[in-house]
Amino acid sequence: MPSVNSETVLELRDVAFGYGERLVLSGLNMRFKRGQVVAVMGGSGCGKTTVLKLIGALVKANAGQVLFGDDDIDTLDAKGVYRLRRKMGMLFQFGALFTDMSVFENVAFPLREHTNLPETLIRDLVLMKLNAVGLRGARDLLPSEISGGMSRRVALARAIALDPQIMMYDEPFAGLDPISLGITANLIKTFNQALGATSILVTHDVPESFAIADYVYFIANGGIAAEGTPDELRASKDPAVRQFIDAAPDGPFRFHYPGVPLDADFGLATTKEPR
Amino acid sequence: MKKTALDFWVGLFVLCGFVALLFLALKAGNMSALSFQPTYQVKMRFDNIGGLKGGAAVKSSGVVVGRVDTITFDDKTFQALVTIDVDKKFQFPDDSSAKILTSGLLGEQYIGLEPGGSEQNLKSGDTIAMTQSAIVLENLISQFLYSKAADSGAASGASAAGAPAGGAGSAAGSTSGGASGSAGANHGAAFPGAAAAMGGSNAAASGAQ
Amino acid sequence: MITALGRHVRSGISRTGYATRMLLRLISMFGLMVTRPRLVTRQIMFIGNYSLLIIGVSGLFVGFVLGLQGYYTLSRYGSEASVGLLVALSLVRELGPVVAALLFAGRAGTSLTAEIGLMKAGEQLMAMEMMAVDPVRFVIAPRFWAGAISMPILAAIFSAVGIFGGYIVGVLLLGIDSGSFWSQMQGGVDVARDVGNGVIKSIIFGLAVTFIALYQGYEASPTPEGVSRATTRTVVYASLTVLGLDFLLTALMFGN
Numbered sequence: 001m002p003s004v005n006s007e008t009v010l011e012l013r014d015v016a017f018g019y020g021e022r023l024v025l026s027g028l029n030m031r032f033k034r035g036q037v038v039a040v041m042g043g044s045g046c047g048k049t050t051v052l053k054l055i056g057a058l059v060k061a062n063a064g065q066v067l068f069g070d071d072d073i074d075t076l077d078a079k080g081v082y083r084l085r086r087k088m089g090m091l092f093q094f095g096a097l098f099t100d101m102s103v104f105e106n107v108a109f110p111l112r113e114h115t116n117l118p119e120t121l122i123r124d125l126v127l128m129k130l131n132a133v134g135l136r137g138a139r140d141l142l143p144s145e146i147s148g149g150m151s152r153r154v155a156l157a158r159a160i161a162l163d164p165q166i167m168m169y170d171e172p173f174a175g176l177d178p179i180s181l182g183i184t185a186n187l188i189k190t191f192n193q194a195l196g197a198t199s200i201l202v203t204h205d206v207p208e209s210f211a212i213a214d215y216v217y218f219i220a221n222g223g224i225a226a227e228g229t230p231d232e233l234r235a236s237k238d239p240a241v242r243q244f245i246d247a248a249p250d251g252p253f254r255f256h257y258p259g260v261p262l263d264a265d266f267g268l269a270t271t272k273e274p275r
Numbered sequence: 276m277k278k279t280a281l282d283f284w285v286g287l288f289v290l291c292g293f294v295a296l297l298f299l300a301l302k303a304g305n306m307s308a309l310s311f312q313p314t315y316q317v318k319m320r321f322d323n324i325g326g327l328k329g330g331a332a333v334k335s336s337g338v339v340v341g342r343v344d345t346i347t348f349d350d351k352t353f354q355a356l357v358t359i360d361v362d363k364k365f366q367f368p369d370d371s372s373a374k375i376l377t378s379g380l381l382g383e384q385y386i387g388l389e390p391g392g393s394e395q396n397l398k399s400g401d402t403i404a405m406t407q408s409a410i411v412l413e414n415l416i417s418q419f420l421y422s423k424a425a426d427s428g429a430a431s432g433a434s435a436a437g438a439p440a441g442g443a444g445s446a447a448g449s450t451s452g453g454a455s456g457s458a459g460a461n462h463g464a465a466f467p468g469a470a471a472a473m474g475g476s477n478a479a480a481s482g483a484q
Numbered sequence: 485m486i487t488a489l490g491r492h493v494r495s496g497i498s499r500t501g502y503a504t505r506m507l508l509r510l511i512s513m514f515g516l517m518v519t520r521p522r523l524v525t526r527q528i529m530f531i532g533n534y535s536l537l538i539i540g541v542s543g544l545f546v547g548f549v550l551g552l553q554g555y556y557t558l559s560r561y562g563s564e565a566s567v568g569l570l571v572a573l574s575l576v577r578e579l580g581p582v583v584a585a586l587l588f589a590g591r592a593g594t595s596l597t598a599e600i601g602l603m604k605a606g607e608q609l610m611a612m613e614m615m616a617v618d619p620v621r622f623v624i625a626p627r628f629w630a631g632a633i634s635m636p637i638l639a640a641i642f643s644a645v646g647i648f649g650g651y652i653v654g655v656l657l658l659g660i661d662s663g664s665f666w667s668q669m670q671g672g673v674d675v676a677r678d679v680g681n682g683v684i685k686s687i688i689f690g691l692a693v694t695f696i697a698l699y700q701g702y703e704a705s706p707t708p709e710g711v712s713r714a715t716t717r718t719v720v721y722a723s724l725t726v727l728g729l730d731f732l733l734t735a736l737m738f739g740n
């Protein structure tokens with residue numbers, strides 16, 4: 001697809017999304033350049049995963065445009081959407097491996113479905129991808145026989161099977177031990193460079209993602225609260241960003257869930273008794 | 276599961292299904308009969324077809340030689356028009372007769388073909404002229420009662436009119452016996468010998484009651 | 485309150501429309517059996533072969549009971565020899581398709597619903613979508629056609645085994661004459677009418693039960709209790725549908 005601005009591969013312009021009348025996100029403006037690792041961060045339930053779903057055309061925006069080069073995904077029919085998705089890879093939070101297939105078959109799935117390559121070539125490709133994530137020896141195991149961390153690595157191998165141009169990661173660091181954290185961050189960076197792709201990380205892990213991200217978007221209150229390079233965000237004065245980065249217990253993200261004041265619940269006296 | 280093993284087991288499953296279906300069709304059903312033989316059609320008219328249904332058997336000498344195809348009402352002759360399919364293997368003379376019979380006492384009804392003596396055979400589309408309708412139970416019972424009453428009325432000779440049906444048969448007999456007794460007495464005065472003879476025969480008749 | 489009712493009716497109608505569209509899509513994908521036979525045969529294995537045991541054993545016992553009950557009742561009128569006819573007609577016309585369909589709904593239907601529901605909960609269906617493979621074509625349609633194929637086979641096996649069960653009880657245990665057992669049966673069971681209609685019924689039941697199971701799984705809430713509620717709905721809806729369709733079809737087929 002020839003486009004004027006060849007650097008920006010993906011853009012969200014004034015995107016709004018909600019269920020029914022309640023808007024979860026509004027006025028979203030995001031740009032993703034080729035070769036970048038972009039982190040999308042925010043508190044739980046702020047709508048980060050929804051951004052990925054909007055990009056993958058799993059949900060439709062209420063307003064605004066999602067542009068790939070010059071194409072608005074709204075104009076695409078089902079076939080067009082499928083063609084677009086073949087250039088994307090997505091890693092789900094818990095791997096989402098097909099439980100009735102072995103590790104090898106899971107990684108081979110996109111190759112078998114979308115290419116006419118002979119089985120011998122597919123075998124080589126699958127083993128290469130598995131080798132890159134360090135699980136070539138586990139090729140014949142079933143998803144029920146491997147740990148959660150290993151599942152995610154297999155899912156990563158599956159997601160990059162077709163060498164996508166856009167890689168999306170949904171909470172790739174959630175629940176990993178320190179060793180796996182380092183490995184995963186490394187893999188994300190390596191694949192991004194090797195594929196020449198654009199990687200979008202949805203995460204709330206600050207240290208790991210800041211280490212590998214080129215650009216960060218911070219989502220709060222249904223919109224983008226802050227954006228910039230990791231260094232810019234570390235220096236940010238915005239209280240929400242500050243609380244997040246400093247991991248402070250209370251601030252714009254309240255600790256207490258809104259409700260009745262403490263005195264009312266425990267029937268504490270409101271008048272002072274004489275001592 | 277290995278590909279060949281999978282194919283084998285699924286194939287076996289489908290085969291089992293076919294075998295079951297075949298069993299149902301052949302052993303449990305009536306498929307082995309005239310389903311696939313060439314047949315020719317013959318028509319016939321009945322006053323009453325009773326309980327004859329489409330698909331019922333057409334037998335001759337007790338052997339199935341055909342099936343009933345259609346049953347309609349002919350509103351020109353006010354009779355039932357039955358069309359049957361007869362197996363081409365069997366030829367019948369064109370003066371054969373058709374009867375509606377019942378298998379067993381209360382079973383299903385079928386058509387019985389009795390061959391005639393003609394030299395010509397029935398051709399496709401021919402009509403059988405001689406038919407006997409089905410026996411309808413109600414007609415049979417009333418026939419029986421009327422004939423029973425008629426028999427007893429003839430023995431008494433005089434006015435004793437239509438006897439009431441059922442168990443009143445013996446009561447009818449005794450009233451006619453009484454009536455003939457008085458009639459006999461009337462005549463007996465004129466002809467003493469005849470009276471004695473009549474009284475004797477009456478006594479015998481009443482004795483037999 | 486009126487608006488609430490109106491909203492309910494509207495959502496009910498749009499859900500019916502959605503379900504119908506899904507059904508039509510699945511029916512249009514019957515070419516799968518030619519293009520991806522492996523997918524379909526795999527599902528026939530899980531849906532059909534694995535149901536053989538329960539269908540076979542149930543068929544046998546139903547045949548036993550029919551033979552026994554039939555004998556007790558018919559012997560009052562001296563017509564024990566017709567037990568074969570009774571067993572065969574009951575099975576081939578009604579019990580074969582219906583009971584096999586109910587058992588199918590319970591065994592295969594619930595496992596289909598649970599499987600699809602859990603795949604949905606584990607984001608497998610979404611992952612497939614993101615890999616540009618239509619999950620309806622790859623996951624749902626093969627199971628649909630496998631169910632449509634398996635059901636008539638299971639119903640035929642149920643009827644055949646049941647007749648055999650009736651034979652065991654009637655002839656071997658109760659001493660009815662074997663010859664009259666089979667000849668009475670053959671005299672009364674019409675292949676086109678009875679066996680044929682029974683097969684048609686089982687095909688329709690297969691399509692209905694499998695579709696309900698798959699639809700409930702596909703629309704299930706991706707949580708443990710969502711899946712469990714979906715499996716319950718499968719059994720209830722599928723059973724009621726089978727019985728309702730049976731009434732309709734019987735009236736149509738055996739009416740005149």
